[in-house]
Amino acid sequence: MTAIIRAEALTRRYGDFFAVAGLDFEVAEGEFFGLLGPNGAGKTSTIKMIACVQDVTDGLLEVGGLDVRTNDRAVKSLIGMVPQDDNLDEDLTVRRNLEVYARYFGVPRHLAKERIEEGLALMQLDEKADEPISALSGGMKRRLVIARALVNEPRLLILDEPTTGLDPQARHLVWRKLRLLRERGTTILLTTHYMDEAEQLCDRLIIMDNGKALSEGRPRDLIAEHAGREVLELHLPPEETARVVERLAPMLGESGRIEQVEDVVYAYGVDEAHYRTVEEMASDPYRVIFRRANLEDVFLTLTGRGLVE
Numbered sequence: 001m002t003a004i005i006r007a008e009a010l011t012r013r014y015g016d017f018f019a020v021a022g023l024d025f026e027v028a029e030g031e032f033f034g035l036l037g038p039n040g041a042g043k044t045s046t047i048k049m050i051a052c053v054q055d056v057t058d059g060l061l062e063v064g065g066l067d068v069r070t071n072d073r074a075v076k077s078l079i080g081m082v083p084q085d086d087n088l089d090e091d092l093t094v095r096r097n098l099e100v101y102a103r104y105f106g107v108p109r110h111l112a113k114e115r116i117e118e119g120l121a122l123m124q125l126d127e128k129a130d131e132p133i134s135a136l137s138g139g140m141k142r143r144l145v146i147a148r149a150l151v152n153e154p155r156l157l158i159l160d161e162p163t164t165g166l167d168p169q170a171r172h173l174v175w176r177k178l179r180l181l182r183e184r185g186t187t188i189l190l191t192t193h194y195m196d197e198a199e200q201l202c203d204r205l206i207i208m209d210n211g212k213a214l215s216e217g218r219p220r221d222l223i224a225e226h227a228g229r230e231v232l233e234l235h236l237p238p239e240e241t242a243r244v245v246e247r248l249a250p251m252l253g254e255s256g257r258i259e260q261v262e263d264v265v266y267a268y269g270v271d272e273a274h275y276r277t278v279e280e281m282a283s284d285p286y287r288v289i290f291r292r293a294n295l296e297d298v299f300l301t302l303t304g305r306g307l308v309e
Helices: 043-050 072-077 094-104 109-122 138-149 168-183 195-201 219-226 238-255 272-281 295-303
Strands: 003-014 017-028 032-036 058-063 079-082 156-160 187-191 204-209 212-217 230-234 257-261 264-268 288-292
Touching: 003 043, 003 187, 017 043, 017 187, 017 212, 032 043, 032 195, 043 058, 043 156, 043 187, 072 079, 079 138, 094 109, 094 138, 109 138, 138 156, 138 168, 168 187, 168 195, 187 195, 195 219, 195 295, 204 219, 204 295, 212 219, 212 295, 219 295, 230 238, 230 272, 238 257, 238 264, 238 272, 264 295, 272 288
Parallel strands: 032 187, 032 204, 079 156, 156 187
Antiparallel strands: 003 017, 003 058, 204 212, 230 264, 230 288, 257 264
16 A cells, blocks of 8 residues: 555654654545554654654655655645644634634635535534634543544544543544544544543554563554463462462463563463463452453553553
């Protein structure tokens, strides 16, 4: 498939500090692609270079076949941007916010009206069209920012942590709308700290840290590669944990892995037989959790469990 984003040895440097250090990736037309990483991993710098609001220090970056260094205006016309913050104009109504944004892209008035009505319907904001921004809930504001980003019918929609701070109902509503946009052929680039969000939505993703890609692939493939099928969590007293680990480690062999993080032990490469053995040894079986591995396990395995400020 045709690549709408192509990055080769992409670099962004601030003095001696490399925010992005030789990043290589491609995003296919119509794909839902994720950029994941801890704070300071280089996600925001990468997005800013794609959106032509930050210069490329070195390497190649093309959007829609255009070099961002020499075609910034043309590239910006292809993009719809949903920033982290709801930067809506509080002095304008919901509809008026969309109308003003359409003017930035030179969308003809009759066409802008059609797109605005479609966007309001898509994001279930029809009844709020003539309300002030102050009348919207947090979830409604996020949906309005997404509707605004669609006014210019972008080939590439960039979502920078689109559901941060939303309650579960609002998050799932946004997810449904994003899936619908993907089905319509919109290419979507997502950054998020919610691993379940990335696992639910992304066709492929990159996990990055310190400006470099650590691993790339489909969510389920990355989970299978780095965490296996199931994970065993031990929330037991220290002496009991030591006794269980001593018994469990030889059972796992080279294919398994045990990691202790403060008072919790995570065992990877396990199966139900391992779980049953540990459950029988535990004084409190409810403190032994056997669950399906997920993308958060992969993220923490690759980037570490230490707090990043």
